[in-house]
Amino acid sequence: MPICEIDPWRVQYFETANCPAHVFIPTEDSDAWLWNPNHRWVYDKLAVATCQGLDAAPHGIAPTSYPVFSKPIYNLKGMGVGSRTLHSATDYEAAYRPGHMWMPLLEGEHVSSDVALVDGRPNWWGHANGIAGNDGTFDYWEVRSGAAPAIETSAGAWCRHHLAGYTGMANLETIGGRIIEVHLRFADQWPDLYGDGWVDSLVRLYECGEWTFAGHARRTGYSVVLFMPHGKRYRHPPRDLVEQVCAMDGISSVQVTFHETVSPERHAMPPGGFRVAIVNCWDLAAAKRARALLREHFAA
Known part of the structure; x- marks a missing residue:
């Protein structure tokens, strides 16, 4: 494909x-x-920040004021890996990493x-x-x-x-x-x-080299994410549970977003949790009910 x-x-x-x-x-x-x-230079997050006139620099050059946001200059795995807010010079010293940068904490x-x-x-x-x-x-x-x-x-x-x-x-x-x-x-x-x-x-x-999609009939959708605690090895839900969720009114699709045979620490995940599933939907309330059903499986 x-x-x-x-x-x-x-x-x-x-x-x-x-x-x-x-x-x-x-x-x-x-x-x-x-x-x-x-055009691969756009993956350099420091270059993207500085070309917009934002005050940013690699670790090794200390911020002049706080708070700032710290992250890897390159991160092709995504999921917020290695990113954090720095509130003080003490935070900066503790978080120092080669290949990382800081930039303004945008609102x-x-x-x-x-x-x-x-x-x-x-x-x-x-x-x-x-x-x-x-x-x-x-x-x-x-x-x-x-x-x-x-x-x-x-x-x-x-x-x-x-x-x-x-x-x-x-x-x-x-x-x-x-x-x-x-x-x-x-x-x-x-x-x-x-x-x-x-x-x-x-x-x-x-x-x-041409774009033909108009999308005049588009409607608002939602992509609802289920995170579970780090430190456990999760199993995929049974097929009938996934089919039950997909059949619910307002649900478009379900993704089970991890490799069951790969150890958890080899997945790129944010500090706040291990992503196990995503429910795409047209009805936010329905997706939250679907997420609750999936959470029961993973919690068990």
């Missing part, structure tokens, strides 16, 4: 796509980095934006705002049906300037409208919530 998805729980979104064998579409940052040498809405680019020019946007959980986790994401004009104006200008020559999907994470991360791929957590025809347009973008 040329839509290069390594997570088995997300293959469900692409397994029926008619993607030619010569067209390779990344869903992982490692593939996107290898296949886009002219405002945390939004993940997928954008279809043709020669760096935005042709379509999809926005999802994250509702924070504990210690680097997200309780759920609201996948919006409408536009985000402020982001599309500022981040769109950034793309036209910095991603000229690039055709494909990009994912921009912003807080308060400032870009904190750039990925040369889309968010493969919720493509089912973008609507029928979206994946077909994705293939055409990489095959022909």
Whole structure:
């Protein structure tokens, strides 16, 4: 399947796509980095911060004021690994790591934006705002049906300037409208919530360099995440439980988001928990009921 998805729980979104064998579409940052040498610099989070005029530096240069946010300069595994807020010089000294950086602790809405680019020019946007959980986790994401004009104006200008020559999907994470991360791929957590025809347009973008999806009938969806405590080895739920959840009104899909045969410490997870499942849905209350059913299994 040329839509290069390594997570088995997300293959469900692409397994029926008619993607030619010569067209390779990344869903992982490692593939996107290898296949886009002219634009891979965007994975340098320090460069992304400083090109926006933000006060940022690598560890080794102490912040002049606090609080600041500390994270790896490069992190192709994601999931907030190694990130934390530093409130004082004592925190900074304790958190010092080679290859890490600090930047302002931004305030405002945390939004993940997928954008279809043709020669760096935005042709379509999809926005999802994250509702924070504990210690680097997200309780759920609201996948919006409408536009985000402020982001599309500022981040769109950034793309036209910095991603000229690039055709494909990009994912921009912003807080308060400032870009904190750039990925040369889309968010493969919720493509089912973008609507029928979206994946077909994705293939055409990489095959022909044009975007055809209008998405006029889009509606707001939700991607609800289940985290469990670290330190345990979890087992996948039985198939009939997953099918029961998928059959609930308002539910679009279920992902069981870990490898049962791989030790927990080899999974990239945030400090606040071990992600075991995601429920994509059109009804937030229904998804929370579905999450509770899944939690009972994992708690046992």
